[in-house]
Amino acid sequence: MTWSFSLGRLLGSELRVHVTFFLLLAWVGFAAYSAGGLPAAIDNLLFVLALFACVVAHEFGHALMARRFGIKTPDITLLPIGGLARLERMPEKPMQEVLVALAGPAVNIVIWVILVAFGAGVPIETLSQIDSPGIGFLNRLAYINLLLAVFNMIPAFPMDGGRVFRALLCLRMDRVKATRVAAVGGQIVAVGLGFLGLSSGNPFLVLIAVFVFIAANAESQDVALRTAARRVLARDAMITEFHALSPDDTLSTAAQAVIHTTQHEFPVLDSSQALLGFVTRERLFAALASDQPRSAPATSIMDAAVPAVSLTTGLETVLEHLHNGAPAIAVVTRGGRMMGYITRENIGELMVIQGR
Secondary structure, eight states: OTTEEEEEEETTEEEEEETHHHHHHHHHHHHHHHHHHHHHHHHHHHHHHHHHHHHHHHHHHHHHHHHHTTOOOOEEEEETTEEEEEOSSOOOSHHHHHHHHHHHHHHHHHHHHHHHHTTOOOOGGGGGGTTSGGGOHHHHHHHHHHHHHHHHTSSOTTSHHHHHHHHHHHTTSOHHHHHHHHHHHHHHHHHHHHHHHHHHTOHHHHHHHHHHHHHHHHHHHHHHHHHHHTTOBHHHHOBOSOOOBOTTOBHHHHHHHHHHSOOSEEEEEOTTOBEEEEEEHHHHHHHHHTTOOTTSBGGGGOBOOOOEEOTTOBHHHHHHHHHTTOSOEEEEOTTOBEEEEEOHHHHHHHHHHTTO
């Protein structure tokens, strides 16, 4: 989500918007203006904004229910195809996962009930013209919320209905197998959604189908990786042969290290081999591209917020830190001396070598 920016914090989570969301607004506004002029464009844009406010409420339903089980939600991102709440982890107790998954659609049902109580309603014979301003703003919003609740309960993992399906499978089989079965089911549904979207000319169904297909496979691999990681310690996965920088090294020195090694992350160590932080290739390239003097200290672009773990820390804990955005995880002795570090890449290599 590197192309997203923050709107601020709400209920303990950072609310972010992906830049492609504005492409959706531009497309909706242009299409409505071409068909009905400025009043139609304003009406449609207001409706889209109201709809995505309901989507945000849906995602906060997941986040607030997850908080009841001690799971934080660092951020929620608005995308053209909907919202994405990034939970620190999914609850592994089946019934907790069911409750977290159902909380989102439940919010849409509550919104629908409230709108109906205020007089909203859509006769069945007018559903085919639901996008027409003549139907009424609240009527359209009520119908869409009901549709969102129903659509999200399709058993296509990792959508809400798919997560409920996976949780129920976990009552009869282990989590890895249940996730694999739910992921395959989700991909089958995604193919169906994609075909429906192509045949009906609906690009959003196609986008959702692509997202579901890719996300189902990614989450299946992630669950398998985390399960395997429970049996591995940090010392088994850490990189022990690496080039380190000193606090006196410059950007020019770091650039030479990039050229002469295959590393993407460079630890900065003091004279006692204690870690001060990491200089990553991304930060270095950004600094060089911004015409920052090559004589500037490498510590000026160093990421000092690097988690440290002991040699006997479980790899699952390391994965949690990496999932939260750390470029690498330092492995240190009790005295603070750095023995090695772990990245996503070498965890993947370890699992491949061990045949996980």
